[in-house]
Every structure is written in structure tokens, then in C-alpha cells.
Amino acid sequence: MTSTVGTVLQRQHDIVLYGATGFVGKLTAEHLARHTPAGVRVALAGRSRAKVEAVRDTLPGAAQDWPVLVADSSDEKSLRALAQSAKVVISTVGPYARYGLPLVGTCAAVGTDYVDLTGEVLFVRESIDRFQDEAARTGARIVHSCGFDSIPSDLGALVLSQRVVDEGAGELGDTTLYMTMKGGVSGGTVASAMTQVDQVRADATKRKIALDKFALSPDRANEPSGEWRDSAAVRYAPEVKSWTAPFVMAMYNTRIVRRSNALLQHAYGSSFRYREVQRTGGGWQGRVTAYGVAGVLGLGFGAMSARPLRPVVKRVLPSPGDGPSEHARDTGHFRATLRTTTSTGAAYQSVVAAQGDPGYAATAVMLGESALCLAVSRDECPLPPGLNGGVLTPATALGTVLVDRLRDRGFTIEASRV
Template identity: 25%
Template sequence: MTELQLPTYDIIIFGASGFTGKYVVREALKFLNSPNSPLKTLALAGRNSNKLTESLKWASGSKTHPTIPLIIADTSDPSSLRRMASQTKLVLNCVGPYRKYGDPVVNACVEVGCDYLDICGEPEFMERMEAVYFEKAVEKGSLVVSACGFDSVPAEFGLMFNSRQWVEPAVPNRVEAYLNLESDKRIVGNFGTFESAVLGVANVHKLAELRRSRPKRSRPNIPGPGPVKGSTIEHQEELGLWAMKLPSADAIVVRRTFSTLTENPRGLQGVNEDPKQAEKRAAFWSTIKPAHFGVKIATKSLLSVFGFIAIGLSIGLLGSFAFGRWLLLKFPSIFTFGGFRKKGPTEEEVASATFKMWFVGYGFSDAKLASQEGAKPDTEIITRVMGPEIGYLTTPIILIQCALIVLKQRQDLPKGGVLTPGIVFGPFDLQDRLQENGISFDLISEK
């Protein structure tokens, strides 16, 4: 940002009239000019001013909505994106799939040196942005952080919360997360999430190519044996759940955080960091112990697991060729048994849904035991993260709390770069903020 052109707005929400965008606007309005909030000025951006006005009316819950500037910006018009980015400290990008629409927005933010957060759960997009923009983002002082929604903050911060329960000399070896979605109505997912999954299958070779083309990242030293390949379907008796592997971005984002932490054991230095914050940062990361990590989708009914498998197979098979993708995206409700539909969930369906994410950690009561031949974990710690519906309630809560930290403590955050939420926000009060806004972290058992 040049000295002559100071940003007009603290935050611009881009894609504010979309399904998720309007819920993000609603969440942001709670903190606009509220006591102790750093959010003083807000603007909404998108392609259509009428739709932005409708979104603002809906989000404010009244006919007399607050006067908030509307900015016309379109991913197909780079100059409109640069104009938008030059008017703000921070862009919240709610326009997905990010594989199709994300790159020009990141490019604009990096070019003008403003910060960028999104709610992406697409590994190939996130890793490509890191490959293409990391160095320039550092140079320009632009902090680019993807996955600041349900993908992947509950997984990252849930894992770190579990990790902090392992008090020396105890160490974790692996943590399995079990995601259980509940509702007394039908659970309906975001169509954008479904489209991202379909496009992810279509482009899986691109992610493999990208990884082959890049230098190998550092890997943390995890005490004890490597992860074992389990069966396709698992019965988690303690939790009373049936589960299968969930091909989400969570484990990939966690791995990237642990790689950065292995290269920077005290975390990442803030651009103009307060010495107390530097101490706090180093102390926080000294309590985080890496572990093998996986995520599973879990349900009380074995029949539901077979439903998940059927959906996964249909996306996997049809998503690999053009006509199959057309069918999936044209008729999502048919291929997901109503789990995804183009119109998205009703407000009642959103309000009735909740999630529980259980973290079952296996490890050793003493790190010395882990180095013994044939060592098997002798300790188990179970923690849990729970909160409201994942796509439209939990995701906006997380995104706005991350944004408030950026506004309030920018000098304590890294100068710039393309980074994960865990490594950026770990040493700050994000967990406390989430707890204050309806997402709880609990220690369940230790034995």
C-alpha cells in the first residue's frame, strides 16, 4: 500500500451476496463499531450492486440496513480487483470454487500489499498460491491465509488443543479426528463445497505434478511408530461411532503448519512484534508436539457410512471425465441423496445443524518409551471441538475472528507470505475468541 493511498476500509467482504458471503456479512455486522472491536469500516464487494443490497438487508435483519459502501468487482476484471484491494487493509474472499476464481483475487491483494483471508478447502489451490506468490507476498507485506473457515481451523486448533494436553514427559504419536454432523432436520451442504470436491477429483493429477515440481518440505520428528493403514470402515467403540476416512484438506493443512514449525521452531516473527508477544509465541510453540494426523467422517449408523461411500464413489468415478462432472454438477441432489443441492439449505436447516469433532490421541506416557523397539502407545487423550452448522455458521464465525486478530494485532503477525491459519494464528487468542462465539474446546478423557 503506498503512503499516498491509505486504505479507506478495514475490511472488504468480496462475494458478499453469495450463499456463504451473506452469512459472513451477518457475522461481521455484529462487530462493526462494537465496543473494543478493531472493525470500524466495512465495505461489500461483488458483481451486482442489487444483490449486494439484498444481502445487506438480509444480514442486518431489518428493512433499515446500515449504510455500508458497495463496490463492484469481478474476478474476470483484474483492474476492478486491484481497485478493490487498494481500498482496504484486508480482503475476505468468499468467492469459490477457488480453483476457478481465487487466483486473480490473491494476485490483486499481493500486488497492492493488502492482506487476504479466505475459506478455501482446496489443497491444489492453496499449495499453488504458496508456490506462485509466497516470495512476492513477503516482499509486498501481504499476508495471504487460506482455510480460515471450517476447513481447516477446527482441525488445526483442535489438534493443537489435544497436543497441549500431553504434559512432559508424555508425547503423542498419532491423533485421529472423527467428524460427526448432527441435525434434527436434513443436513444439506454448500453447493460450492460439492463443486470444489468434483473439480478436485478432476484435477488430482495437477496437485501431484505441483508437489513433484517443488522442493521437499521439512518433516517433524514424531516419536514412535509410523501410521498404520486401517480398514476402510472403522467402529470407534469409545465414541459409539462408525467412521471412514474423509478426503478433506484438514490433514494437508496441518502437515503444512508442522513443516513451517519444523523450519521455525519458535514460530514466525511478527513484522514489528512486541517483545512480550515474541516470548508468548515461543512459549506457545514449545507446548505443541507434532503427531501423525488423519480425519474421518463419523456417524452413529453403519448404514450412513455406506451412504458416504456411495457418494464418494460417485464423485470419484464421474468426476474423472467431463460428462460425468456435468451430471454431478447438474443433479447434485440425486448423486448425494439430497446431501447437496443447488439452492443450499434453508435457514431452518442451517439453524438446526451442529458438529462435533473428536480428537483421539494415542501416545506414550514417557518419550523414552517411544524409542524402544516394538513400542506401542500406552496413553490415550480424547478432546473435542463442537459448534453450530459448519458451512454457514461456524465458517463465518472463524473467518471474522481471524480477521479481527489481523486488524488488532497486525504488527505481531508475519510481514507477509502465503501461510496456514495454524502457524499464523496459533500463538494468539483465536481459540478463546471461538469459545466466546459458540465453538467449544473440551478435554473429554485421559488414560
């Protein structure tokens, strides 16, 4: 349904990409330039017209004629003009906790759909608290986490549940995502992680939110008990014949999947429990790798938390605007395998997989296709029961429309009985 606010405003653009000069912003612009259908009006935006134009000049074909908009997260007037001009805004400007809320609020107020690639639980919680009601009133769909965080997790759980229900096999029970991946890290990701670490260290309330398994639930008081705790343990998983280590984004992705389930009125199941781990292989090599992954993650977050070590972290890891090389992006990949035992005792699995560095090459595809879902197929996209808009998730705002678009881009997304 089109928002009442959106029908009043003249929308000059179908999609505006805000943050086009950033590392992921450039990759997303390239994806849109190659795959946007004819007739869909795209504009690029950022703080510096000259820098945005320089990015535009590198794009192929008709994208070199895309309009350029100037906007800054600290300038409310420029953000409002940007949001009022667009049907859908893509934001790649992070850390989102530092720069993202003004744009989300503006999109919610004027009925503009919005997608981003955040993995910051505190930002999303504040977005819900401040803008859920306004977005629901105007019909704006605010869709966070439309990249590697958390589309593989969210769509994997969705298609798994749909397959189980379609085959009359009951509901999802204990469900584990096993991630295998090859990819790099960008300076923007590092900056986001440091920002959230600082917030958690400085504020006990925010620390409690970050550790809450149901931090993003729309109805926290009525969530079921018995959900798995976040764990940094190394384990052997017989069902996949592999050792497992902590997965770096599990503490975020699990919150998104649980929010989807709650928004869908717990359609995944009354006994649904969900966790994510990283698969490292069998034998002693897999075990050693699992302990190595756990150690590196512990040292990394420990170093980020210790202010005297911050200069070392900044020297070792990429700076904002930097990221993996083109070769690294092309040779990266990921495979998320979700395994469940249903309430009838049946075993099912879903797989979400793609070629390309998961956090950058694959994320640019996921983010761009999420925006195109809303720009060209909005009426076909689902909404949770009782909602006209709001702060949503990929599964509840885009659903199988996004599944089909990603399959068309070479992604594997499937579910089956095992």
C-alpha cells in the same frame, strides 16, 4: 508487524467482503453486521453493484450504510483498487482455482491481509508457489481455509499440542480426528469439487500433488516418513467405541494440519502422525452407516469424474448460489474430537464443536471472526518463526486469538487428558 507496503497506502476500510452476493458471502455479511465492533469499517464487494446493494439492504442496523465496491476477478485494476482500500479482504468467490489467484496475488503485492474458505489443495499449492515470497516481503498474511475446512482440524491440533506441552507430557504421536456432523451442501461446494476433479483428471502433475500427503509442506524433502496414507476403509475405533467411515474433507484438512506443523518447525512432535475419519456410531447400525457413507462418497466422486454423468450430478445437487435452508442451517452441528497418544504414553483429546450447519452457518462465523482477528487484533496474532507474512494457515496466522474469539461466539474449543 505492519507491512511496509501497507503503511504507504491509505486504507479506507478495515474489512472488505468480496463475494457478498454468494451463498456463504451473504451469511458472512450477516455475521459481520451483528458482531463487528463499533468503529471497524466494513465494505461489501462484488461484480454487480445492484446485487451487492440488494444484499446490503437486508442487513440490520448500521450495516445498511456500508460502502459498496465493484470488482471482478478478470479485471486487474478493480482487484488492485479493492485490495489497496482494505486492511483485510475476505474472499468467498469460488471455485478458487478458477477465480481466486488474481486476488491472492494482488493482496500479496500490496501488503493486504486475506482470508478465504477454500478446500482446494491445488489452489493453495499454487498460491504458495506463486505468492509466498511476495507476501513475506510485504508482510501480507494470506490465510486460506478459514471455514469448516480447516479451522476445526487446525485449531484442534494446535490446542491439543499446547495442552500436552504445558503439562509436560511429551509430544503428539498418532493423532486421529473423529468427526460427527449434521449439515448440507451448497452449489459452490459442488462446483469447487468438480473443478478439482477436472484438474486432477487432466494433469498427471496435479494428480500427484493432490495425492501427496505433504502437498502443502514448506519443506517437502524433510518431512518424516511413516505418515498414514489416505484411506477409504471402514474401521471400528475402540478408543471412541464407534465405527468410522471416510471423512469427505480428510484429504484436504490433513494437508493443512501438516503445513501448520511444518511452519511451526514440527512443534507437534517428531513422531506426529495425523488422520481424519467420520464417526458413525457403535453396533450394527454404526457399521451399516459407515459402509453407507463410504459408498455414497465413492459414488459421488465417481459420478463427478465421469463426464456423461455430470448432467445427473448437476440435477441432483444444488446449483451455484443455492444451499441449505435456514432451518437446516440452524439445526446443523459438528463435533471434531482429536485423540492422541503422546510420546510419554499419555492419552489426550481436544474437542472443537459448534451449533449450526458446519459448512455454512458455522463457517460464516469462523470466516468472519478470522477477518476480525486481523482487523482488530493483528498485533496479538502469532506468526511462524522467521516469517513476517506469507501463505499461512489458521493455526499459524491466528492461533489462540481466533480460539478466544470463537469461544466468545459459542464454540467449544478445549483440550484435556483422558
